[in-house]
Amino acid sequence: MSAAEPRISISEAAQLVGVSVRSVERAVRILRYGVPELAALCRAGELKLGLAELVSQLTPEQQREAIARGAAEVRLVAGRLRRPVVRRCRHCGGEL
DSSP states (O other): OOTTSOOOOHHHHHHHHTOOHHHHHHHHHHHHHSOHHHHHHHHTTSSOHHHHHHHTTSOHHHHHHHHHTOHHHHHHHHHHHHSOOOOBOTTTOOBO
16 A cells, blocks of 8 residues: 555445455455465455464464465364364363
8 A cells, every 4th residue: 555545444444345344354464464375265265264364373384385285274274273172081071
């Protein structure tokens, strides 16, 4: 964005394109922290913003590694980031 272009708020951007504020926040994080290939998967409709936002928390190398394996692998990686595995005792249910 050049200095001559006016900046708009996230709320204004959301209203302008007809999406939620949360969607714009996710898109901003993906563009800021994700590799370009991650944003491209979103633009192509192969990956939802929420999953891409999770993957953008990884290092660029980890992001590219998952992307190289395909969109399905990226979804699996994002799912693991969303739900960390908690091992529980089969007798008492307590965390191990």
